[in-house]
Amino acid sequence: MGKTIQEINEKIKSGKAVVVTAEEMIEIVRKKGESRAVKEVDVVTTGTFGPMCSSGAYFNIGPRKPTIKIGGGKCYLNDVPAYAGYAALDVLIGATALPEDDPKNKYYPGRFRYGGGHVIEDLVAGKDVHLKVEAYGTDCYPGKELDEFINIKNLRNAILYNPRNSYQNYNVAVNLSDKVIYTYLGVLRPRMGNANYSSAGQLSPLLNDPFYKTIGIGTRIFLGGGVGYISWYGTQHNPDVERTERGVPKRPAGTIAVIGDLKQMSPEYLKGASITGYGASLYVGMGIPIPILDEEMAFYTSVSDVDIYAPVVDYSRAYPQGTGEIIKEVTYKELRSGEIKICGKGIPTGSLASYYMARKIANELKKWIEEGKFLLTEPVERLPGWEKEVKIIR
Amino acid sequence: MINKKIVLKFPPSLVDQPIICKLVKDFDLEFNILKAYVTPDEEGLLVIELKGKDKNYNEGIEYLKSKGIIIQTLKQRIMKNDEKCVHCGVCISVCPTKALLMDIDTMKVEFIEDDCIACEHCILACPVGAMEATF
Numbered sequence: 001m002g003k004t005i006q007e008i009n010e011k012i013k014s015g016k017a018v019v020v021t022a023e024e025m026i027e028i029v030r031k032k033g034e035s036r037a038v039k040e041v042d043v044v045t046t047g048t049f050g051p052m053c054s055s056g057a058y059f060n061i062g063p064r065k066p067t068i069k070i071g072g073g074k075c076y077l078n079d080v081p082a083y084a085g086y087a088a089l090d091v092l093i094g095a096t097a098l099p100e101d102d103p104k105n106k107y108y109p110g111r112f113r114y115g116g117g118h119v120i121e122d123l124v125a126g127k128d129v130h131l132k133v134e135a136y137g138t139d140c141y142p143g144k145e146l147d148e149f150i151n152i153k154n155l156r157n158a159i160l161y162n163p164r165n166s167y168q169n170y171n172v173a174v175n176l177s178d179k180v181i182y183t184y185l186g187v188l189r190p191r192m193g194n195a196n197y198s199s200a201g202q203l204s205p206l207l208n209d210p211f212y213k214t215i216g217i218g219t220r221i222f223l224g225g226g227v228g229y230i231s232w233y234g235t236q237h238n239p240d241v242e243r244t245e246r247g248v249p250k251r252p253a254g255t256i257a258v259i260g261d262l263k264q265m266s267p268e269y270l271k272g273a274s275i276t277g278y279g280a281s282l283y284v285g286m287g288i289p290i291p292i293l294d295e296e297m298a299f300y301t302s303v304s305d306v307d308i309y310a311p312v313v314d315y316s317r318a319y320p321q322g323t324g325e326i327i328k329e330v331t332y333k334e335l336r337s338g339e340i341k342i343c344g345k346g347i348p349t350g351s352l353a354s355y356y357m358a359r360k361i362a363n364e365l366k367k368w369i370e371e372g373k374f375l376l377t378e379p380v381e382r383l384p385g386w387e388k389e390v391k392i393i394r
Numbered sequence: 395m396i397n398k399k400i401v402l403k404f405p406p407s408l409v410d411q412p413i414i415c416k417l418v419k420d421f422d423l424e425f426n427i428l429k430a431y432v433t434p435d436e437e438g439l440l441v442i443e444l445k446g447k448d449k450n451y452n453e454g455i456e457y458l459k460s461k462g463i464i465i466q467t468l469k470q471r472i473m474k475n476d477e478k479c480v481h482c483g484v485c486i487s488v489c490p491t492k493a494l495l496m497d498i499d500t501m502k503v504e505f506i507e508d509d510c511i512a513c514e515h516c517i518l519a520c521p522v523g524a525m526e527a528t529f
Binding site for chain 2: 049050051109113186187189193194195196271272273274275276281283338348349350351352353354355356357359
């Protein structure tokens with residue numbers, strides 16, 4: 001007995017849709033089973049909030065007198081270089097961009113206190129941002145420089161565009177060497193002094209739809225506090241990794257590219273990050289609704305932290321050398337308990353992704369749908385990997 | 395020459411005595427008061443920078459101890475800025491004393507200041523600058 005997205009949307013419009021978070025769904029399916037869960041639940045909301053370096057924003061600064069062509073010139077936002085290889089007034093800023101005078105890792109470990117991610121946060125927060133442009137001047141665009149403050153409310157367009165976000169699963173990083181190392185998964189103490197990970201686990205969007213049966217290109221999502229869309233599969237999207245019997249990837253697997261109107265977003269869900277010894281980044285908050293069309297989707301969305309395994313990788317050698325060695329697999333339940341055990345040694349764990357924020361996003365999206373403000377979408381095109389044969393093992 | 399920042403904790407009985415004056419006159423030490431706090435019927439707290447010759451400094455410290463004053467070296471105070479914190483918890487795995495904890499109900503990061511030894515590992519670990527050091 002299946003449901004269609006259209007039917008679910010009708011229920012949302014009439015305020016009758018039953019929406020639960022991915023956390024709440026675990027208990028519902030455990031107590032009542034998939035067949036009753038399909039009858040009772042229409043939508044499961046997911047959430048994730050972590051540093052996602054493959055993020056950026058592009059915008060159009062609006063006309064200037066005299067006209068100026070930024071394209072082919074140079075452009076800086078609060079001293080952070082922006083990409084100026086488009087047309088006259090379009091500019092792109094990436095989350096990891098750094099001011100040219102940032103010492104980076106020259107004074108190791110660098111602190112990267114202000115980069116592209118912070119510029120995006122400041123723009124979204126409605127702060128004035130210093131724009132500096134050097135152009136070469138043409139007959140139709142004679143202007144050669146701009147030195148002014150811009151504000152998001154005066155930009156003609158401002159769009160968040162992220163080529164790779166919401167990794168379906170990720171590594172757990174440890175350090176087997178004798179010295180502290182600084183990585184994108186945080187500070188790693190020597191001799192496995194700690195273990196860091198970055199996933200919302202059971203709340204994470206793609207882990208609740210492991211074969212992308214409902215999430216696809218065109219899917220409407222919660223992005224940075226506003227509404228966004230999945231524009232394509234993300235770079236490095238790789239559905240062909242080892243999976244558990246439930247179909248959950250045991251390695252970093254699917255990714256999505258997302259897009260949305262930056263003007264609607266909020267600095268609460270887009271936050272600049274400074275990762276010591278590594279660089280600047282952007283915390284991105286994202287949530288994806290999953291329609292409970294059939295028992296299969298009820299089963300997938302009931303995934304819990306005990307069912308999700310992540311590989312523990314040595315970031316002092318195996319990761320930088322690309323050896324592919326894995327020390328152990330651990331579950332997110334173990335990771336979330338604050339300690340994992342490797343060879344009898346208890347290792348304290350820390351997460352770079354915020355479970356608190358992931359939960360908040362799933363609840364916020366749930367509220368939007370319950371209030372009839374947010375309708376579900378049919379994918380326009382599928383993500384690679386969706387056609388996989390699935391045998392559900394309960 | 396020794397120059398140290400120390401915290402002195404006075405029992406109530408000593409609060410009205412010119413202890414620091416003695417350090418200057420009898421032990422030839424220089425002092426700079428960084429913080430002072432005295433309440434009636436409670437112990438007094440004094441944070442000072444104390445400077446002088448090694449011998450004088452050590453004798454001065456012995457004198458303070460003989461009076462029943464508790465002496466500690468000054469630790470930096472670490473604070474958690476709750477407006478900045480996103481509760482990721484990456485600070486928890488580097489904290490050697492478990493002063494940073496995840497509340498498993500709220501999934502928020504809690505900071506127990508009494509357990510903090512001001513090692514500052516969390517400051518380097520925090521991506522959003524929520525951990526701050528003050529004196």
